[in-house]
Amino acid sequence: GENVEQHPSTLSVQEGDSAVIKCTYSDSASNYFPWYKQELGKGPQLIIDIRSNVGEKKDQRIAVTLNKTAKHFSLHITETQPEDSAVYFCAGVYNFNKFYFGSGTKLNVKP
Amino acid sequence: DGGITQSPKYLFRKEGQNVTLSCEQNLNHDAMYWYRQDPGQGLRLIYYSQIVNDFQKGDIAEGYSVSREKKESFPLTVTSAQKNPTAFYLCASRTDGNQPQHFGDGTRLSIL
Numbered sequence: 001g002e003n004v005e006q007h008p009s010t011l012s013v014q015e016g017d018s019a020v021i022k023c024t025y026s027d028s029a030s031n032y033f034p035w036y037k038q039e040l041g042k043g044p045q046l047i048i049d050i051r052s053n054v055g056e057k058k059d060q061r062i063a064v065t066l067n068k069t070a071k072h073f074s075l076h077i078t079e080t081q082p083e084d085s086a087v088y089f090c091a092g093v094y095n096f097n098k099f100y101f102g103s104g105t106k107l108n109v110k111p
Numbered sequence: 112d113g114g115i116t117q118s119p120k121y122l123f124r125k126e127g128q129n130v131t132l133s134c135e136q137n138l139n140h141d142a143m144y145w146y147r148q149d150p151g152q153g154l155r156l157i158y159y160s161q162i163v164n165d166f167q168k169g170d171i172a173e174g175y176s177v178s179r180e181k182k183e184s185f186p187l188t189v190t191s192a193q194k195n196p197t198a199f200y201l202c203a204s205r206t207d208g209n210q211p212q213h214f215g216d217g218t219r220l221s222i223l
Contacts (some may be wrong), residue, residue, distance in 0.1 A: 001170075004153075006153070009151070025130070031209065032209045032210075034211045036214075041216070041217075042114075042216050042217070043117075043201055043203075043215050043216045044154075044201070044214050046211045046213070047213070049211055051209065054112075063177030085182050089153060089154065093209065097142065097161065097210065098159070098169075099144075099154075099156070099212055101146075101153035101154040101155075102153050103151070103152055103153040104151075104152075104153055
């Protein structure tokens with residue numbers, strides 16, 4: 001099956017700086033890559049996703065890039081704000097149904 | 112508002128007891144999922160169902176059971192065979208095609 005590795009496990013940035021979280025996947029058949037934000041005591045919320053026929057996608061301060069050859073994808077958050085502090089999860093979707101999640105990145109944005 | 116409702120938010124289990132976690136969705140989604148989340152780890156798939164009256168084991172199904180008698184409901188039973196049940200349990204659903212999963216706000220299960 002698929003294996004998704006996520007780095008770093010924790011990330012601390014100053015407010016206004018950028019944050020980058022990286023994920024690698026093992027199965028070249030994976031073709032959908034969502035990113036989720038999870039706040040304490042809540043379920044994960046989708047923040048952005050990308051399909052394998054696209055190399056980059058942006059939504060305001062958030063962007064995701066995908067390199068199919070290297071089998072890795074990254075989340076970029078620019079102009080970070082304290083409310084961006086949360087745990088972020090990447091996922092690789094295999095066989096159109098099974099989601100394989102990374103182990104999560106705890107982002108701390110210091111005011 | 113459409114969404115996924117998990118209940119209860121907190122649940123305590125005694126030794127040797129089965130407990131059932133509820134998951135209801137009004138999104139008209141066909142597929143539903145149960146995940147277990149432990150500190151410092153990602154989400155691990157317990158069971159999933161793509162259609163009513165059908166479900167498949169995920170990566171960590173031992174000690175758990177599910178049913179899917181209605182499209183909107185996918186309850187998870189944590190049996191006494193699950194020796195380490197303390198975790199945060201998340202239910203999710205999605206529609207057909209390559210679409211994202213939508214999550215409930217979870218149930219935290221602890222051992223008394």
